[in-house]
Amino acid sequence: MTPFAGFGHQLRFVLRLDRVRGSVWFAAMIGVVLASALSVLSLYGTVAERQIYAQVATADAALKAIAGPGYGLAAAEPTEGAVVMNEVEMYTYVAFALMSVFMLVRHTRAEEDGDRAELVRAAPIGRLAPLAAAGTWVALLNVVIGIGLAIAMTVVGLPVAGSIAFAAAGVGLGLVFVGITAVTAQVASSARSARSTASATLGAFFILRAVGDIGSGRLSWLSPLGWAQSVRPYADERWWVLGLLLATAVALFGAAVTLSARRDLGAGILPQRPGRTEASPRLDGPLALALRLQRGSVIGWGVGMLISGYFLGLIADQADQLAENDAVAQILDQAGQGSITESYLATMMLMMAIIATGYTVSSMLRPRGEERDGRASPVLATPVGRRRWLFDHAAVAAGGTFLIMALCGLGAGIGYATSTGDAGQVLPLLASALTMVSPMLVLGAFAAALIGVRPGWSAIAWAGVAVVAVIGYLGETLNLPQWARDVSPFTHVPLVPAVPFDLLPVALLAAVTVALAGVAAVGISHRDIG
Amino acid sequence: MTTAISLEGVVKTFGSTQALDGLDLEVRTGEVHAYLGPNGAGKSVTIRILLGLIRQDRGRVELLGGDPWRDAVALHRRLAYVPGDVSLWPNLSGGEIIDYFARLRGDLDTRRRDDLIERFELDPRKRASTYSKGNRQKVALVTALSSSAELIILDEPTSGLDPLMETIFQDCIREMASEGRTILLSSHILAEVEKLCDRVTIIRQGRAVQSGTLSDLRTTTRTSMTVSTDEPITGLEDLEGVHSFRRDVDHVHFEVDDPAIAEVMRHLAGLGIRSLVSRPPTLEELFLREYGDEPVDG
Ligand SMILES: Nc1ncnc2c1ncn2[C@@H]1O[C@H](COP(=O)(O)OP(=O)(O)OP(=O)(O)O)[C@@H](O)[C@H]1O
Numbered sequence: 001m002t003p004f005a006g007f008g009h010q011l012r013f014v015l016r017l018d019r020v021r022g023s024v025w026f027a028a029m030i031g032v033v034l035a036s037a038l039s040v041l042s043l044y045g046t047v048a049e050r051q052i053y054a055q056v057a058t059a060d061a062a063l064k065a066i067a068g069p070g071y072g073l074a075a076a077e078p079t080e081g082a083v084v085m086n087e088v089e090m091y092t093y094v095a096f097a098l099m100s101v102f103m104l105v106r107h108t109r110a111e112e113d114g115d116r117a118e119l120v121r122a123a124p125i126g127r128l129a130p131l132a133a134a135g136t137w138v139a140l141l142n143v144v145i146g147i148g149l150a151i152a153m154t155v156v157g158l159p160v161a162g163s164i165a166f167a168a169a170g171v172g173l174g175l176v177f178v179g180i181t182a183v184t185a186q187v188a189s190s191a192r193s194a195r196s197t198a199s200a201t202l203g204a205f206f207i208l209r210a211v212g213d214i215g216s217g218r219l220s221w222l223s224p225l226g227w228a229q230s231v232r233p234y235a236d237e238r239w240w241v242l243g244l245l246l247a248t249a250v251a252l253f254g255a256a257v258t259l260s261a262r263r264d265l266g267a268g269i270l271p272q273r274p275g276r277t278e279a280s281p282r283l284d285g286p287l288a289l290a291l292r293l294q295r296g297s298v299i300g301w302g303v304g305m306l307i308s309g310y311f312l313g314l315i316a317d318q319a320d321q322l323a324e325n326d327a328v329a330q331i332l333d334q335a336g337q338g339s340i341t342e343s344y345l346a347t348m349m350l351m352m353a354i355i356a357t358g359y360t361v362s363s364m365l366r367p368r369g370e371e372r373d374g375r376a377s378p379v380l381a382t383p384v385g386r387r388r389w390l391f392d393h394a395a396v397a398a399g400g401t402f403l404i405m406a407l408c409g410l411g412a413g414i415g416y417a418t419s420t421g422d423a424g425q426v427l428p429l430l431a432s433a434l435t436m437v438s439p440m441l442v443l444g445a446f447a448a449a450l451i452g453v454r455p456g457w458s459a460i461a462w463a464g465v466a467v468v469a470v471i472g473y474l475g476e477t478l479n480l481p482q483w484a485r486d487v488s489p490f491t492h493v494p495l496v497p498a499v500p501f502d503l504l505p506v507a508l509l510a511a512v513t514v515a516l517a518g519v520a521a522v523g524i525s526h527r528d529i530g
Numbered sequence: 531m532t533t534a535i536s537l538e539g540v541v542k543t544f545g546s547t548q549a550l551d552g553l554d555l556e557v558r559t560g561e562v563h564a565y566l567g568p569n570g571a572g573k574s575v576t577i578r579i580l581l582g583l584i585r586q587d588r589g590r591v592e593l594l595g596g597d598p599w600r601d602a603v604a605l606h607r608r609l610a611y612v613p614g615d616v617s618l619w620p621n622l623s624g625g626e627i628i629d630y631f632a633r634l635r636g637d638l639d640t641r642r643r644d645d646l647i648e649r650f651e652l653d654p655r656k657r658a659s660t661y662s663k664g665n666r667q668k669v670a671l672v673t674a675l676s677s678s679a680e681l682i683i684l685d686e687p688t689s690g691l692d693p694l695m696e697t698i699f700q701d702c703i704r705e706m707a708s709e710g711r712t713i714l715l716s717s718h719i720l721a722e723v724e725k726l727c728d729r730v731t732i733i734r735q736g737r738a739v740q741s742g743t744l745s746d747l748r749t750t751t752r753t754s755m756t757v758s759t760d761e762p763i764t765g766l767e768d769l770e771g772v773h774s775f776r777r778d779v780d781h782v783h784f785e786v787d788d789p790a791i792a793e794v795m796r797h798l799a800g801l802g803i804r805s806l807v808s809r810p811p812t813l814e815e816l817f818l819r820e821y822g823d824e825p826v827d828g
């Protein structure tokens with residue numbers, strides 16, 4: 001039997017499984033980008049408005065770190081396309097990449113962790129067919145969304161060539177991440193680690209290009225996210241860069257196929273060491289077990305946040321230099337109350353905190369996974385109460401959140417001190433990072449309350465993360481009304497060090513957290529475990 | 531004699547599924563009690579209620595003198611549980627998992643644990659993700675059997691064990707029984723039940739249909755007979771209380787309800803009995819009948 005036998009069959013099978021999921025990604029991505037583009041077009045309809053936007057954007061380090069170099073903004077009369085790109089391009093690429101990561105792991109490594117892959121592989125299906133079918137399907141989904149995106153951008157009135165370039169760059173990046181994830185799915189020993197390794201790679205690429213874009217731009221060439229931006233949609237498109245993305249994607253996927261041919265089903269390439277004969281004396285309760293299970297992810301997030309914080313701090317002093325122009329400095333000053341550097345740092349902390357909420361929620365959803373997989377019942381059949389069981393997991397989620405944010409703040413402080421020789425920002429940045437923990441815990445407690453009351457709906461906690469991310473990153477772009485922004489707990493937290501610390505909102509957020517935890521406690525004590 | 535477990539008229543519904551429908555169950559202290567029933571009968575649901583994981587909609591449940599829902603934590607100090615579907619933390623080794631549960635219960639007995647690990651030939655250093663189904667089950671068994679709990683609840687604990695391990699399991703259960711511990715064993719393996727259990731409860735569709743000692747169940751039900759006579763046997767299959775009538779070359783086989791035995795003997799007497807073998811039904815026959823579609827009133 002050839003290794004690809006049954007490919008077509010397998011492809012139809014995954015297509016059928018993903019009808020809903022695929023449609024949701026399609027609708028969400030096109031919907032958000034379309035809404036953002038329309039909003040930007042209405043905000044910056046005239047050349048004069050766009051000129052002011054361009055002046056500020058090119059001088060704002062925070063915006064550069066998040067959005068990129070802003071190709072086309074330096075023109076005497078910036079086009080609508082250039083402004084729209086500066087607002088939506090980076091998020092769109094990140095979304096393409098994340099979609100590829102989640103969808104591909106779902107059909108490869110996650111299947112192997114369950115027993116279903118064995119059933120499939122026992123059927124007359126070639127060894128490489130499942131990987132090839134999964135890769136083809138996710139690539140196809142990328143292309144379909146890309147086509148939708150190009151049409152949507154054209155329909156709102158942007159030039160056709162730029163719209164195609166924008167969509168193609170997104171698809172290209174998506175394909176690169178199909179390749180990267182296909183490799184991590186072979187190397188890692190579980191779906192969770194395949195997913196987090198691929199996501200961490202995306203994070204590293206983001207930081208590389210953020211640092212590169214604020215500096216000379218050279219570092220951005222080490223990051224596929226930087227390549228995608230270098231296609232320069234609506235700003236003298238450079239089509240050849242698409243070839244770079246495509247070639248990388250093909251090479252990575254080829255590598256994954258080669259690796260996959262060399263390993264056993266269900267195993268990673270990296271071998272597993274034998275475990276301990278007896279448990280360490282510290283493994284003596286649900287808290288210790290939760291710590292043990294989450295050790296890897298806390299360390300991974302901690303290192304990632306420390307390094308990201310370091311680089312964001314390292315480039316902070318360039319925020320001032322970018323804003324040398326007095327008129328621009330004034331505009332920026334009006335935006336935040338603190339200095340330009342301080343408001344840059346505060347914005348960065350907010351952005352990092354929203355990303356790190358991913359940790360808080362995924363950690364808090366662990367007990368739900370334990371319950372679903374049947375590991376909760378035997379534990380709850382011992383003298384461990386339900387509330388203690390849930391709260392021990394919550395303690396790890398909350399403690400981990402504090403830890404990774406502290407590392408982020410510390411990293412930023414050290415980075416800032418490295419470039420300026422001024423260690424005076426270490427403590428303020430630590431304070432800033434820790435202030436951000438309060439809204440993060442609200443989302444964690446929301447997840448816990450769902451587990452307590454409606455465990456079947458606990459995935460809604462992820463929708464909560466998506467909502468605060470859209471409000472946090474795109475609130476301005478979408479020109480959301482204040483009441484809508486108020487939905488996100490991050491809207492209420494003081495942006496230290498740009499503004500002084502204010503206890504009241506933090507205390508209120510803590511009160512909401514406690515109330516949600518109370519709901520979780522009551523819920524878990526009264527419902528069936530199963 | 532005291533009761534370790536007693537359920538009266540317990541009802542549990544999940545949406546439109548009636549899982550338990552007025553279930554009665556009594557397990558006496560110190561006995562090995564088999565809990566039998568076809569797939570989906572409600573055995574696991576009963577056990578989850580006894581563990582306080584789910585709550586009955588109606589009916590009275592008592593476990594070791596307490597309420598399993600309200601007094602869960604206190605009662606769990608006194609019991610051990612082996613689930614049917616054993617799911618373990620993939621990155622932990624079997625040895626770690628066994629110790630973890632022992633510490634949760636607060637009764638780690640290393641001598642007993644090591645002894646059991648050796649008898650079940652379990653490699654405790656392997657990570658749980660690499661265990662076979664039978665080995666996962668062994669981890670759960672060692673966890674429960676190494677405890678000093680006074681009540682052990684086992685939900686189909688041996689479905690993945692090989693015959694050799696099955697024998698060792700039976701030895702362990704006998705030892706625990708001889709120490710005076712109470713054991714509730716849900717199982718589909720009838721030979722195991724026959725060897726181990728003092729009393730049996732059979733449920734169907736969420737109701738107990740039989741309960742008693744094995745010999746009670748056998749004698750109060752039917753007898754299997756094989757008969758050959760000089761004259762041809764006619765009309766016997768039409769008698770009230772005669773079932774599963776089958777004719778061989780020179781024998782007939784049938785089962786007869788015990789109250790009808792006298793009538794059957796009268797019928798056969800005139801035909802010149804050459805040979806007659808009668809025996810109690812095998813457990814197999816008993817269960818096939820109880821599991822079958824026509825409900826039987828105990
Ligand atoms: N959480 C639940 N939600 C809905 N229905 C359930 C749930 N748990 C059990 N049931 C239903 O209750 C009935 C009894 O299930 P139970 O698991 O107790 O069967 P069982 O006797 O253990 O069967 P088996 O021998 O196959 O293990 C089944 O119809 C099952 O589908």
Ligand SMILES: [Mg+2]
Binds near residue numbers: 573574575614685
């Ligand atoms: Mg069951």
